[in-house]
Every structure is written in C-alpha cells, then in structure tokens.
Amino acid sequence: MKLEVKNVTKKFNEKIAVNDFSIAINSGECVGLIGPNGAGKTTLIKIISDIMNPTSGEVLLDGKKISDMKKQIGYLPQYPNFFQWMTATETLFFMGQLSGLDKKELKTSIPKILSKVGLSGEENSRVSTFSGGMKQRLGIAQALLHKPSLILMDEPVSALDPIGRREVLNIIDEIKKDTTILLSSHILGDVEEICERLVIVKNGKKIEDTTMIGLLNRNSQNKIRIELSNDREDWIEHIKNLDYVKDVELTGNKLKVEVENIKVNKRMLLENALKHHVDIVKFEIANDTLEEIFLKMVVEK
Amino acid sequence: MKQFAILTKKETLQFIRELKIVWLPLAFIFLGITQPVVTYYLPYILEAFGGGQGIIIDSSMKDIAGNEILASTLESQFDQLGVIIIVISMMGVVQSDKANGMLGFILTRPVKVESYISSKIFSNYMFVAGSVALGYVVSYIYTNFLFTSIPFTSLIVALLFYLLWVLFVVSFTTMVSTFFNSQGVIALISIAVLLGIRMIVGLNPLLDRLNPASMSEYAKEALVFADIDMSVVWSVLITLLLSAIVMNFAKMWIANKKYNID
Structure with a gap:
C-alpha cells in the first residue's frame, strides 16, 4: 500500500496547523513523524485517517481516496478512549465487526490479539477499570485486529511509563514486518528505535525527511x-x-x-x-x- | 445495513449497562400514574388536611370522564416533565461520542454516517416510544380503575399520534446533540424549543399544520372528541418530513466533519 499525502493544508480559522505538507510512504516502510508539541502531528494524522478534512490537498492510498479505503487503515488515537461500559472483548468485537470481520473469525482472533498485546486475563474486565497503558494496548489491539495494511499511530508511547513503553515498542517492532506504519512522537529516541525514516515537522511544515543515519552524517562535524x-x-x-x-x-x-x-x-x-x-x-x-x-x-x- | 445492526445492538447494550432501561420506563410510569391518582384523591387530601374551610369541594370532580384524565396525562405530564426527561436522557446521544473521540474513532472504520445517525435515532426512538407507551398504558389502567373506561380505538389512535410527536422530539434532540458540545446548552436549547412549539399550538391554524407539536394536540382530541378532521393527514406528513429533515441535518453535520472538538 502506497500512501501519498499531497499538498495538505489545514487551517483552523486563521491559524495554520498543517502547511502544504506532502509525503509519499511506500509499502512496508516505517515512518516516524517527529516534532514538538503543537507542530501539527495530530492534525496531520487525523487528516490521513479521514477524521478531519484538509482545507486543501488530498490523501491517497494506492491511488484511491482514503475515504474509500478505510478497511485498509488501522488507527490508534493519542488517548484511546473506548466505551467505558464495554469489556475488552466487547470492544474488540464491536470495532472488528464495524470493520467487516465476521463473528466466527473474531472469536478466534480476539484472544490471540489480546495475548499479543499482553492483555490476556483481562478479556472480561470493563474498560473503565483499565489503566492508561492497558487502554493503549487495547488501542493497539483494535488497530491490528482487521489486519490493515497501513497503521497510523498518534503518540503511541508518549503517555506510558518506561516498562509499558518498552512493551509497546516491542509490539510495534513485531508488526512492522508486515505493515506500513506511520507514527508520531515528540521523543526522537522512541522513533529512532523502530523507524528507519524520519520526518521532522515544525509549525505544520515538513522541515526534514531523512533516515537516521543520514541525519547523523549530515550533522557530523x-x-x-x-x-x-x-x-x-x-x-x-x-x-x-x-x-x-x-x-x-x-x-x-x-x-x-x-x-x-x-x-x-x-x-x-x-x-x-x-x-x-x-x-x-x-x-x-x-x-x-x-x-x-x-x-x-x-x-x- | 450490517453496520446499522451492529451500532443498534451497541446502543441497546448501552441502555442496559447504564440502567437507562430501568429508570426511563419508571419515570414515565410515575408520570402516568400521577394524573389519575392526584385528580381522584385531591378532594380527600384537601379534606384530610383541614383545608376544606372556605373551599367548596365540587363532588362532581369524581365524575370526570376517563378520556379527559388520560388527555391531561398527555398534556400536563408527558408534554412537560415528560419532554424534559426525554431531552435529559438523550442530550449526550451524539455529544458524548464527540467528547470522548468515539465518533471520529468509529468513522475511521468503513461505517456510513447514515448508519451511525439512523442507528442512534432508531434505537433511542424505540426505547423512548416504548417507555412513553408503557407510561400511557399504566395511566390508562389507573384511569379505568378510578374513573371511566375509554374506547379502545381512541386509545390507540391517540397513542399513535403522540408517538409521532415523540419521533420529532427524539430526532430534534439528536440533531441538537450533534451540533453543540456542551450538555447544558443542548438541554437548554432542546427543552426551550420543544416546549415552545408545544405552547404555540392553537394560536394559528396554518402554523399548527406545520408544527410537529400539533400531533400531541391531535392525540388529545382523539381522546376527548374521538373524531378527527381528515386534514390531519397533511400534518402527519409534515411531521414525518420535518423529522427526516432534522435527521438529515445531523447527518450532514457529521459527514462534513464539523464535529471535531479540538
């Protein structure tokens, strides 16, 4: 799946959050979107995942409009906030069915995915009893459940403690093998571990698109x-x-x-x-x- | 269609988990009982408290016909406290999904906005209409017991008219909940508009024809006079049309992604 973001601009009243942003991501690539708080990373990810419309520009997945390709996208919001009254299994069932998976499939795949993200044993606990890290993991589970070919993650590890961070990074490292990933972070160190390609954003503009080694070499003196x-x-x-x-x-x-x-x-x-x-x-x-x-x-x- | 079924199932589960399935019918049963019971016992209550001095207690009070009592259940209970309860129970219907980001989240899945809105209105309408009907039936039972019985046809016709008004109440509240982000504002606007249009019924015949609240007035007439002008068909169609328009506004609002809070 090739993701193309073409000249995307997003204005909130007069404030420009994303400014003429373009990027092409090839199948299998892992790209880290890095920038300080308020750089426009979340807005950009929301536009790519079709939650927001850009003021101008377009987002294409394999040459087709992103709104027609929703089955191919897995999205993890910055603060995944599920229905508090649902259990973990119910949440995954709900999200999975909305993505067009059938019940039989889900019955076998949900326990698998829950153990993959380290939530086995919590299948029937309500989301309201979950800690931030557990919600993050459930968020990852729902993003992976329908085996999308593009996964968008908004600050997947920023809110976690070092242990949770480690675990989530390991999960991402594992799924990286068979999916295209775009993740955002304001911590370079997190991205450095999993992504080869870095895109640095500032004030809604792309100021650098490079590899880790390229970045180091360019700045060596x-x-x-x-x-x-x-x-x-x-x-x-x-x-x-x-x-x-x-x-x-x-x-x-x-x-x-x-x-x-x-x-x-x-x-x-x-x-x-x-x-x-x-x-x-x-x-x-x-x-x-x-x-x-x-x-x-x-x-x- | 499949998405609609999944979302409706989720709404139903939510009614159960949040115990709405218990308190909303109870509220309407309570409202339904109030009118016949209070009307029946008011003379005794006044007498018992010794407030009888100087007040003439009209013994014909007890002779009020059952259909009039049921009509005033609709007018004085359901159309006032009842509408307020419906609005309060529904003010977060879309707003809470916006506030916790679930709306955007759901729409990252291959889900049509139509399915989302129609599942919300369908499930809430079925549930609210069921609660109203239950309260109405309980009111009827008490009325029948304490006053006189009511012909079955006018009972059903009145209920059907009233449920059309409820459809508009549900659709309108859903739309307001889609537009605004604060529950207080949603409740205030919905209650003010709905009670407002209910109050102006009867002021102008033309306005009545366009006013969905006149359905409630027809329900009352069906009970009291047991026959209704055939021109009511137009009002019914207009109420259905207005409900559809209001639902469509909500749909368009979401489809144009105006729901993002940040």
Whole structure:
C-alpha cells in the first residue's frame, strides 16, 4: 500500500496547523513523524485517517481516496478512549465487526490479539477499570485486529511509563514486518528505535525527511573532543600551530579541536598527543547526539 | 445495513449497562400514574388536611370522564416533565461520542454516517416510544380503575399520534446533540424549543399544520372528541418530513466533519 499525502493544508480559522505538507510512504516502510508539541502531528494524522478534512490537498492510498479505503487503515488515537461500559472483548468485537470481520473469525482472533498485546486475563474486565497503558494496548489491539495494511499511530508511547513503553515498542517492532506504519512522537529516541525514516515537522511544515543515519552524517562535524587530566598549555599552543588543526576551543581541561579531515587527522592528533606525553582522560569524535540535532532543527529558525 | 445492526445492538447494550432501561420506563410510569391518582384523591387530601374551610369541594370532580384524565396525562405530564426527561436522557446521544473521540474513532472504520445517525435515532426512538407507551398504558389502567373506561380505538389512535410527536422530539434532540458540545446548552436549547412549539399550538391554524407539536394536540382530541378532521393527514406528513429533515441535518453535520472538538 502506497500512501501519498499531497499538498495538505489545514487551517483552523486563521491559524495554520498543517502547511502544504506532502509525503509519499511506500509499502512496508516505517515512518516516524517527529516534532514538538503543537507542530501539527495530530492534525496531520487525523487528516490521513479521514477524521478531519484538509482545507486543501488530498490523501491517497494506492491511488484511491482514503475515504474509500478505510478497511485498509488501522488507527490508534493519542488517548484511546473506548466505551467505558464495554469489556475488552466487547470492544474488540464491536470495532472488528464495524470493520467487516465476521463473528466466527473474531472469536478466534480476539484472544490471540489480546495475548499479543499482553492483555490476556483481562478479556472480561470493563474498560473503565483499565489503566492508561492497558487502554493503549487495547488501542493497539483494535488497530491490528482487521489486519490493515497501513497503521497510523498518534503518540503511541508518549503517555506510558518506561516498562509499558518498552512493551509497546516491542509490539510495534513485531508488526512492522508486515505493515506500513506511520507514527508520531515528540521523543526522537522512541522513533529512532523502530523507524528507519524520519520526518521532522515544525509549525505544520515538513522541515526534514531523512533516515537516521543520514541525519547523523549530515550533522557530523570534523571535531574531536579531548579531556586532559592536567593543564598542558604548552601542548595546546603546539597543536594550535599544526597545519591540519583549524580551531581549538578550550573549556577547563576539555578541548574541542576542529580538524580538516576527521578520518585522517584523528590518528595524527592522537599520535601527537602521545608523543608529547599528554595524559588523556577522554578522546572522542564530537558527534552531536540525535537529541541535540533534533533540538537544533526544531528550535532554530 | 450490517453496520446499522451492529451500532443498534451497541446502543441497546448501552441502555442496559447504564440502567437507562430501568429508570426511563419508571419515570414515565410515575408520570402516568400521577394524573389519575392526584385528580381522584385531591378532594380527600384537601379534606384530610383541614383545608376544606372556605373551599367548596365540587363532588362532581369524581365524575370526570376517563378520556379527559388520560388527555391531561398527555398534556400536563408527558408534554412537560415528560419532554424534559426525554431531552435529559438523550442530550449526550451524539455529544458524548464527540467528547470522548468515539465518533471520529468509529468513522475511521468503513461505517456510513447514515448508519451511525439512523442507528442512534432508531434505537433511542424505540426505547423512548416504548417507555412513553408503557407510561400511557399504566395511566390508562389507573384511569379505568378510578374513573371511566375509554374506547379502545381512541386509545390507540391517540397513542399513535403522540408517538409521532415523540419521533420529532427524539430526532430534534439528536440533531441538537450533534451540533453543540456542551450538555447544558443542548438541554437548554432542546427543552426551550420543544416546549415552545408545544405552547404555540392553537394560536394559528396554518402554523399548527406545520408544527410537529400539533400531533400531541391531535392525540388529545382523539381522546376527548374521538373524531378527527381528515386534514390531519397533511400534518402527519409534515411531521414525518420535518423529522427526516432534522435527521438529515445531523447527518450532514457529521459527514462534513464539523464535529471535531479540538
């Protein structure tokens, strides 16, 4: 199933929530939609799942309008809120039947899916007694039940504790093999684990569409971070004059050395330091962490 | 059709789980009993409390005909407290689905908006109409016992007219519940409009013809006079048409996705 979002714009009165957003997702891909709160992720997911109409633009699934392809979509809202008076099994029966599954099929598939999401034993408990994490799991169960080819998840793990987060991430990792997934999050670390492709959204606009490795590489710099055990001003002065060293930043006993070519020069610099009997505590390539890259992209203009 | 059946089943289950199936019929039974019992015992009550001094107790009070008592059950009980109870019991019919996101959620499934709205109106109407009919029958039993009996045909004809008015009440409340997001506003608007149009019945013959509330007036006439002008057919058709229009408004509102709260 190929999902195409074409020039989607959504305005709420005068406020633009999604601004000319386009993306194409191929079958089997897992895409993470990342952005700070209020970036328009939820609005976008609601438009893709046909809960909201875009002000302009269109969403196509395999070339057909999304409203005609609802059987192919599994949707998990940010705060799944089922009918409080239903039991877990009843909820899945209800949602499953609405998706066109028949009773016989559901009788065998519901216990399976409940155990898959870790809710076996709670089949006949009312949803009103469920914790947030259990509701999230029930939400995942209903999104998977009819075996959709596209699953849309709005902040699937943001509201969970570390244990629940881990479990849900494992479930997603498992279903990833046979479905196309689009999930949103404001936490890069969560998405980094399961999705290869990242789309960064800010103020309703797509500001980056890349892979994890691409993101890291693009932001890598020719910088080396060195931590010394004692003050060696003489050596610092010495390396400042080396021809491959472009810049040296010094803060306390830590220095950041910018070189011309990290691959070649890191070795030369280390050898140089050993030759001058410098006592090194730490010697590392100064890559920005994903978190830093994310912050830089989202906060800066 | 299948989706309609699933959604109707869900509504029915909800009536049972939320115990609406108990309290709504009880409320109407209570309303039904009130009119005959209070009318019958009022002279005794006044006497017993010694309030008789200076008040002439008309002994012919007890001679009021049964059909008049049943007519005033419809007019003084069902059309006032009764309508308010129906509105209160139904104000969240679509609103609560909007508020907890279930409406959007249900519509991510291959479900037609028509199926959603029609299942809501069908299940609620069946249930409310059943409760009203039950209250009416209980009122009839008491009336029959304490006053005089009522011809069977006028009993049924009056009920059928009244249930047409109930259909409009249910459809209208569903529409208002679709439009607005606060239960208070929904209740206020529905009650004000429905009681308002009930009050203006009789002011203008033309207006009466267009007014669904005149169905309630016909029900009363069917009981009291036992015969009705044939022109009533037009009013019946107009009431059905208005109910359909009101349902369609609700449908369009949802189909155009105006229900999103955030």
